[in-house]
Amino acid sequence: MTDPIARTGAPGAPTPVDCAAERGECWFTLPLRHGGERAVRVAYELVGPRTAPVIAVLGGISGDRHLLATRRYPEPGWWPRQCGPGLALDTHRFRLLGIDWLGRCGGIDQAIDTADQAQALAAVLDALGIARLHALVGASYGAMVGLAFAAGHGERLQQLVAISGGHRPDPWASAWRGLQRAILRQGIACGQSGPALSLARQVALLGYRTPHDLRTRFDLPPVRQADRFEVASEAWLRGHGEAFAARWPATAYLRLSESLDLHAVDPARIRVPVTVVGVDQDQLVPLSGLYALVEALAGPARLLTVRSAHGHDAFLKAHAAIAEALGQALAAAREVAA
Amino acid sequence: MTDPIARTGAPGAPTPVDCAAERGECWFTLPLRHGGERAVRVAYELVGPRTAPVIAVLGGISGDRHLLATRRYPEPGWWPRQCGPGLALDTHRFRLLGIDWLGRCGGIDQAIDTADQAQALAAVLDALGIARLHALVGASYGAMVGLAFAAGHGERLQQLVAISGGHRPDPWASAWRGLQRAILRQGIACGQSGPALSLARQVALLGYRTPHDLRTRFDLPPVRQADRFEVASEAWLRGHGEAFAARWPATAYLRLSESLDLHAVDPARIRVPVTVVGVDQDQLVPLSGLYALVEALAGPARLLTVRSAHGHDAFLKAHAAIAEALGQALAAAREVAA
Numbered sequence: 001m002t003d004p005i006a007r008t009g010a011p012g013a014p015t016p017v018d019c020a021a022e023r024g025e026c027w028f029t030l031p032l033r034h035g036g037e038r039a040v041r042v043a044y045e046l047v048g049p050r051t052a053p054v055i056a057v058l059g060g061i062s063g064d065r066h067l068l069a070t071r072r073y074p075e076p077g078w079w080p081r082q083c084g085p086g087l088a089l090d091t092h093r094f095r096l097l098g099i100d101w102l103g104r105c106g107g108i109d110q111a112i113d114t115a116d117q118a119q120a121l122a123a124v125l126d127a128l129g130i131a132r133l134h135a136l137v138g139a140s141y142g143a144m145v146g147l148a149f150a151a152g153h154g155e156r157l158q159q160l161v162a163i164s165g166g167h168r169p170d171p172w173a174s175a176w177r178g179l180q181r182a183i184l185r186q187g188i189a190c191g192q193s194g195p196a197l198s199l200a201r202q203v204a205l206l207g208y209r210t211p212h213d214l215r216t217r218f219d220l221p222p223v224r225q226a227d228r229f230e231v232a233s234e235a236w237l238r239g240h241g242e243a244f245a246a247r248w249p250a251t252a253y254l255r256l257s258e259s260l261d262l263h264a265v266d267p268a269r270i271r272v273p274v275t276v277v278g279v280d281q282d283q284l285v286p287l288s289g290l291y292a293l294v295e296a297l298a299g300p301a302r303l304l305t306v307r308s309a310h311g312h313d314a315f316l317k318a319h320a321a322i323a324e325a326l327g328q329a330l331a332a333a334r335e336v337a338a
Numbered sequence: 339m340t341d342p343i344a345r346t347g348a349p350g351a352p353t354p355v356d357c358a359a360e361r362g363e364c365w366f367t368l369p370l371r372h373g374g375e376r377a378v379r380v381a382y383e384l385v386g387p388r389t390a391p392v393i394a395v396l397g398g399i400s401g402d403r404h405l406l407a408t409r410r411y412p413e414p415g416w417w418p419r420q421c422g423p424g425l426a427l428d429t430h431r432f433r434l435l436g437i438d439w440l441g442r443c444g445g446i447d448q449a450i451d452t453a454d455q456a457q458a459l460a461a462v463l464d465a466l467g468i469a470r471l472h473a474l475v476g477a478s479y480g481a482m483v484g485l486a487f488a489a490g491h492g493e494r495l496q497q498l499v500a501i502s503g504g505h506r507p508d509p510w511a512s513a514w515r516g517l518q519r520a521i522l523r524q525g526i527a528c529g530q531s532g533p534a535l536s537l538a539r540q541v542a543l544l545g546y547r548t549p550h551d552l553r554t555r556f557d558l559p560p561v562r563q564a565d566r567f568e569v570a571s572e573a574w575l576r577g578h579g580e581a582f583a584a585r586w587p588a589t590a591y592l593r594l595s596e597s598l599d600l601h602a603v604d605p606a607r608i609r610v611p612v613t614v615v616g617v618d619q620d621q622l623v624p625l626s627g628l629y630a631l632v633e634a635l636a637g638p639a640r641l642l643t644v645r646s647a648h649g650h651d652a653f654l655k656a657h658a659a660i661a662e663a664l665g666q667a668l669a670a671a672r673e674v675a676a
Contacts, residue, residue, distance in 0.1 A: 034562075111567055171556040172549040175571040179544060182572070183521060183537050190528035199521050203541060206517060211510040211621060218509040222599050224372075228592075229449055231599050233513040234520070254566075261560050261569050283549060 016069040017084050019091045021047045023065070023073065026127040030102075030119055034262075035110035040102055042120050044128070045073070047083070048095035053134030056097045056121060056149075057089060058142025059315075061256040065098035081319040088326035089137065097133075099124055101141075103256055106249025112256070114141075114263045118149035125156060132156050135330060139163040139315040140285075141256070144263045147293075151269040160270075161329040163277040163315050163322070166289040167265040167296070173284040174261045176207050181254055193250040198241030200253065205240055208312055210281065267296035274301045275329035277322070279314040281307070304328060354407040355422050357429045359385045361403070361411065364465040368440075368457055372600075373448035378440055380458045382466070383411070385421070386433035391472030394435045394459060395427060396480025397653075399594040403436035419657040426664035427475065435471075437462055439479075441594055444587025450594070452479075452601045456487035463494060470494050473668060477501040477653040478623075479594070482601045485631075489607040498608075499667040501615040501653050501660070504627040505603040505634070511622040512599045514545050519592055531588040536579030538591065543578055546650050548619065605634035613667035614641045615660070617652040642666060 023045045031037050045065040046054075057067055059078050068077035068084050068091070083089045083096055102120050103112045125133070136157055138146030143165025150160045169177075180200040187196020206214075214233060222229035274297050278290040287305065294303045306321045308314035315322050361383045369375050383403040384392075395405055397416050406415035406422050406429070421427045421434055440458050441450045463471070474495055476484030481503025488498045507515075518538040525534020544552075552571060560567035612635050616628040625643065632641045644659045646652035653660050 110565065111562075170549075170553065171558075171570065172552040174560070174569040175544055175552050175556065175575065178569040178572040179537070179540050179575060181566075182540070182576070186530065186533050186537060187524070190525075190530055192524065192528055195524050199517070199524060202517050202520070206513055211508075211624070214510040214513050215508065218513065220509075221602060222512075222596075224449075227448065228519075229596055229600055231512040231516040232509065234516040237513065237517060238520070258560075258567055262567055264559060286549070 016071050016074040017091065019047055019070050019085065020049060021045065021070040021072045026124050028123045028127070030116065030123065032108075032110065032116050033113040035108075035112075038108070040108070040120065041105075042102065042124050043100040044124050045098045046095055046128075047098075048091040048093075050095065052093060052095040054095045054097055054130050055089060056099075056133050056136045056138075056146075057083060058099070058121075058136070058138040058145055060140035060142065061101065061104075061260070063098075063139075063142060064100045064104065067096055067098045079316070082323060082326060088323040088330070094134065097124075097128075097130075101256060103259070104252050106252040108255060109251050110255070111262060112259045114144045114148040114259060114265070115152060117145040117259070118152050121145070121149055122153045122156065132158060135159050135161060137161040137163070137326065137329075138165060140165050140312065141260060144260065144265075147265045147267075147270065147274075148263070150272050150274065151265045151267075154270065154272050157272050159273040159275070159329075161275045161277065161326065162293075163325070164279055164282055164285045164312055166276075166285055167263075167267050167293045168289065169261050169263055170284060170286055170289055173207075176203065176284075177257050177261055180204055181257055184250055184254055188250055194245050197245040197248060197250050197253055198238065201244040201248075202237045202241040205237065207284065210309055210311055212309065267293055268298050270297050271299040273299055275325075276301065276303045277306060277315075277325045277329070278303060279306045279308050279311060279318075281309055281311045282314065284312040354409050354412040355429065357385055357408050357423065358387060359383065359408040359410045364462050366461045366465070368454065368461065370446075370448065370454050371451040373446075373450075376446070378446070378458065379443075380440065380462050381438040382462050383436045384433055384466075385436075386429040386431075388433065390431060390433040392433045392435055392468050393427060394437075394471050394474045394476075394484075395421060396437070396459075396474070396476040396483055398478035398480065399439065399442075399598070401436075401477075401480060402438045402442070405434055405436045417654070420661060420664060426661040426668070432472065435462075435466075435468075439594060441597070442590050444590040446593060447589050448593070449600060450597045452482045452486040452597060452603070453490055455483040455597075456490050459483070459487055460491045460494065470496060473497050473499060475499040475501070475664065475667075476503060478503050478650065479598060482598065482603075485603045485605075485608065485612075486601070488610050488612065489603045489605075492608065492610050495610050497611040497613070497667075499613045499615065499664065500631075501663070502617055502620055502623045502650055504614075504623055505601075505605050505631045506627065507599050507601055508622060508624055508627055511545075514541065514622075515595050515599055518542055519595055522588055522592055526588055532583050535583040535586060535588050535591055536576065539582040539586075540575045540579040543575060545622065548647055548649055550647065605631055606636050608635050609637040611638040612640075613663075614639065615644060615653075615663045615667070616641060617644045617646050617649060617656075619645070619647055619649045620652065622650045 143162035481500035
């Protein structure tokens with residue numbers, strides 16, 4: 001669900017930080033909820049002092065294990081404005097754990113549930129000898145997986161911070177995703193999966209943006225291209241769609257998109273403290289659904305609301321507001337760690 | 339731009355009215371703005387007394403010449419709740435003229451402008467011996483064509499009522515339409531124009547509906563279909579997409595959709611009285627654009643605002659509110675006719 005565009009070549013991207021970082025892969029057999037037993041591989045990355053309390057940090061379906069640029073792994077990470085020395089997720093105080101999603105490689109062509117992702121995270125913790133997470137901070141799909149983890153593996157979690165993700169998908173967002181998958185399947189059926197993935201992604205991207213944003217940027221007349229006219233936003237959208245399609249296998253997009261719609265967690269099963277962070281202009285994850293979540297959680301729960309025109313992308317773009325929400329959510333945790 | 343679903347099989351559709359009605363076709367040569375001279379055919383329908391003042395009534399791109407069911411032409415029309423004896427567009431007081439859009443048959447594969455449609459309407463008026471319209475009432479694309487007619491043929495028009503259509507397309511709406519056309523072109527390129535038109539139409543349909551509407555109707559978990567899961571709205575959307583694709587040539591959709599984006603009228607050229615009707619929840623034609631239109635019109639102008647959760651489809655669904663707006667707009671005209 002995250003916008004990968006924010007990741008690449010952003011001017012002013014933070015320089016690689018000097019911080020312990022290591023990577024690895026775990027292999028294990030998981031009983032997938034909709035697909036039976038299966039051998040899977042999960043790649044992880046750890047950043048921060050070896051002895052510090054561990055915080056798992058999970059992003060949208062475009063997010064991965066690489067949170068921030070370090071000297072050892074200097075390519076841009078997906079959350080450099082929140083993860084690093086002195087930032088909200090402070091790599092001097094905490095050890096941050098990122099993982100790649102099950103199915104992201106395109107090798108699993110069966111339904112993948114957020115509970116499967118939570119189980120994969122638990123298996124990674126086993127492999128790394130981490131008995132209990134100090135916290136799990138998840139945004140978008142990561143928040144959904146975090147809720148699934150809190151429901152199924154609560155004993156391994158001290159607290160959850162769930163940003164822009166609820167216990168169930170929003171039916172309106174599901175309608176859009178179902179349509180994206182139909183576009184992609186149609187393209188696959190005629191051997192055009194790349195162009196179709198580009199189109200599906202363009203539908204997703206337009207859904208993330210606010211009408212105001214488009215009105216401001218593309219208030220120009222159409223331009224003739226051979227025998228047709230192209231509107232001002234068309235080349236911009238196509239460029240982003242094609243860049244996305246070059247990086248994603250079609251199967252991965254189909255299955256992770258479907259995973260968002262399969263997500264269903266009973267909040268009554270969650271007893272760990274949860275901070276839910278919602279964005280007032282998020283159309284994909286409306287506040288109304290997050291109110292319902294907070295009311296139904298069985299343990300201590302609170303809702304922090306962020307105001308942002310970035311809507312669902314706020315966790316990647318509304319840096320100060322998200323940092324403040326993370327700071328509030330982790331305040332207790334920070335005292336413990338100090 | 340209109341939703342054709344509202345037209346077929348609606349329960350409680352008015353029974354055919356007993357009213358003079360006639361149909362015909364005009365052939366003439368038009369200099370199309372982007373395509374040069376071309377022989378075209380325009381079908382029309384007239385309903386109401388032969389001697390009554392004529393009101394041209396133009397709907398969305400899915401609208402056509404058939405406004406209401408009469409004894410002679412009993413199939414459902416696209417605007418039965420506004421056109422008929424005693425209704426806002428009263429077929430006892432006025433003679434209503436409807437036309438089929440240029441390009442709707444799929445036979446014109448070149449850019450078609452709203453000014454071309456206005457010119458076609460003028461040619462139909464010539465053929466029918468109608469020197470001047472008592473009014474032109476246009477909704478959605480019909481409002482755009484109405485503005486083009488008022489700008490280019492103002493001497494043939496007493497007043498214009500433009501519902502949910504402005505002097506320029508909204509860039510956000512254009513972005514969505516550009517993407518629909520890209521989906522359709524991709525399908526045509528691999529010989530799958532029918533399925534692609536269905537998908538393009540589904541994108542359009544989701545854009546018309548409010549998130550609230552989808553949330554209310556499709557708050558259900560996904561259902562397994564072979565090796566994948568289908569969200570609750572998917573079958574509903576696909577059904578409407580396929581029904582639409584069965585009725586439209588791909589070329590017609592490409593060219594009429596493009597026509598919405600090519601639309602550009604200078605309001606300063608319009609000197610006839612204009613009533614603009616806007617809907618507060620219309621995302622495709624936002625009120626901000628209609629304010630700008632009303633301010634820039636050269637003649638008497640006013641804006642009536644309708645509040646409706648139906649958004650852009652309000653002209654087809656918010657019957658009472660639209661009837662009231664039409665009544666206000668035509669009040670002066672009615673006195674003249676009485």
